Amino acid sequence: MADATLQHDTVQHGVPGAYEAPLFGAYSKKVGMWLFLASDSLTFGALLFAFSYNRLYTIPWPTPFHAESIANATIMTACLLSSSLTMVMAVFAAQRGDRAWTRNWLLATMVFGTAFIVLHGMEWSKLIGEGLTIPGFPKPPSAATGELADISKNVPQFPATFFGLTAMHMLHVTIGVIYLGVVAFRKWFLPILGVLWIAGYLLIPADNVFHYGIHALLLGLIVAAVILYLKPKDYDAHDVEVSGLYWHFVDLVWMFIFPLVYLMSTKIQ
Amino acid sequence: MMHDTATHSDSKVTYFWVWGALLFLTAVEVVLGYRQVFQPVRMLEVLIILSIIKSALIIGYFMHLKFEKALMRWMLMASVVACFIIMYFFFFPDAGRVHDHGVKWTVQLGSRV
Numbered sequence: 001m002a003d004a005t006l007q008h009d010t011v012q013h014g015v016p017g018a019y020e021a022p023l024f025g026a027y028s029k030k031v032g033m034w035l036f037l038a039s040d041s042l043t044f045g046a047l048l049f050a051f052s053y054n055r056l057y058t059i060p061w062p063t064p065f066h067a068e069s070i071a072n073a074t075i076m077t078a079c080l081l082s083s084s085l086t087m088v089m090a091v092f093a094a095q096r097g098d099r100a101w102t103r104n105w106l107l108a109t110m111v112f113g114t115a116f117i118v119l120h121g122m123e124w125s126k127l128i129g130e131g132l133t134i135p136g137f138p139k140p141p142s143a144a145t146g147e148l149a150d151i152s153k154n155v156p157q158f159p160a161t162f163f164g165l166t167a168m169h170m171l172h173v174t175i176g177v178i179y180l181g182v183v184a185f186r187k188w189f190l191p192i193l194g195v196l197w198i199a200g201y202l203l204i205p206a207d208n209v210f211h212y213g214i215h216a217l218l219l220g221l222i223v224a225a226v227i228l229y230l231k232p233k234d235y236d237a238h239d240v241e242v243s244g245l246y247w248h249f250v251d252l253v254w255m256f257i258f259p260l261v262y263l264m265s266t267k268i269q
Numbered sequence: 270m271m272h273d274t275a276t277h278s279d280s281k282v283t284y285f286w287v288w289g290a291l292l293f294l295t296a297v298e299v300v301l302g303y304r305q306v307f308q309p310v311r312m313l314e315v316l317i318i319l320s321i322i323k324s325a326l327i328i329g330y331f332m333h334l335k336f337e338k339a340l341m342r343w344m345l346m347a348s349v350v351a352c353f354i355i356m357y358f359f360f361f362p363d364a365g366r367v368h369d370h371g372v373k374w375t376v377q378l379g380s381r382v
Contacts, residue, residue: 024341034341038349045353049360052313056364061309070302077295084331085288092281241333248331255323258295259316263302264309 033242037249040172044253047168048260051161055264062151062158063267064132069123073262076119080173080251083112087244094240102240106184109247113177120170121210124163128209134159140207162261169257171216172250178220183235183243187228193221287330294323 024031055061065073090105131149133139134156143149152159181189200214298319301307307315329335334342 024344025338026341031341034345038345041349042352045356049356053360053364055313056310056361057366067303070299074295074299078292081288081291081295084327085284088284088331089281245332248327251331252324252327255291255327256317256320259298259302259320260313263298263316264313266302266305 027238029238029242030245033245037245040249041253044165044168044256047161047165048256051165051260054157054161055260058155058157061265062155063265064127064148064151064158065262065265066267069127070262070266072119072123073258076116076123077254077258079112079116079119080254083109083116084248084251086112087247091237091241091244094237097237103184106180106240110177110180110184113173113180113247117170117173117177120166120173124166125208125210132159132162134163137163137209138207138211158265165257165261169250169253172253174216175220176247176250178217178224179243179246182224182228183239186235187232190221190225190228193217193224197221284330287326291323291326294319 022028022031026034086105086108090102090109093101093105127148128137129140129142131139131143131146131152133143133149133152178189178193181193185192197214197217200217201211204211204214298316301312301315305312334345
């Protein structure tokens with residue numbers, strides 16, 4: 001550290017070669033986010049490969065998704081794709097310095113993201129209620145029997161890979177909504193998040209898995225509060241663009257989950 | 270000099286076209302899923318190709334990688350794709366074992382003969 005300090009003190013500004021040009025020609029936050037996304041893509045890649053492995057290895061593979069599930073997942077896909085468009089508009093607005101429209105477009109992106117989470121949560125609750133579960137999930141009495149309960153018993157790799165993959169993605173979407181909320185509203189987003197957490201915990205029945213999953217919002221609240229305490233800054237166009245990279249990545253991952261998980265397990269009657 | 274935020278030489282209309290193309294490709298996937306026009310392995314291949322096209326549109330336009338320096342584009346994409354190729358050779362020769370060697374399963378899901 002002492003050496004670094006000494007070298008820093010002797011830098012002469014304006015002298016060619018004093019600062020090395022960035023390798024990728026981009027600012028450090030953007031490069032950092034890209035490197036994180038590259039590593040995160042391997043996490044999702046491993047989960048998608050595990051799902052596909054089981055899909056090919058298990059004969060016959062369960063096909064529990066009826067037309068209603070496919071329609072629901074299609075609407076969820078449209079929500080995420082539309083949220084990416086509103087995110088691009090937010091970046092445009094941030095670059096021209098329009099703070100009001102930056103906030104509006106970020107809010108629109110958060111609304112689409114929240115719609116995705118809610119629809120996905122309803123889908124999960126319906127499947128669990130019909131018996132598609134993994135050990136440790138709270139489940140209502142209706143989950144004891146039926147086609148999906150048989151699948152959970154005889155092909156446990158199906159619910160394990162399905163819930164593992166989609167839960168990981170849902171967590172990323174939730175983190176993304178919180179991230180955008182912090183960028184758009186800064187400290188004013190924290191009480192909103194707190195109210196959503198308490199309301200969700202009180203309103204969701206105790207035999208629903210999201211009664212416990214809603215605590216992800218509390219963790220997000222704590223992390224966001226620490227970040228805002230350490231860096232209580234006004235987020236600029238760079239921050240909006242970097243948050244957009246994360247959001248588009250979440251959208252990108254779903255482009256693989258939707259066909260592989262839902263369309264490859266379709267039962268149309 | 271460090272580059273600032275990605276410069277948008279293209280208009281907003283381009284992004285609406287990309288969004289429309291992504292919705293269209295999603296609709297194609299859903300129709301293929303509904304009609305079940307291919308056998309599962311062929312269906313998997315077709316859906317993966319469509320997903321790769323969609324992801325290229327998202328990465329190139331929405332994430333602006335198309336507008337970044339060539340070094341950044343190649344370093345990121347080559348490293349990630351190389352890892353996926355390695356994963357493929359780890360997983361799939363074994364995944365096809367049942368399919369290729371004809372290990373039969375009874376109608377009772379999960380009980381092997």
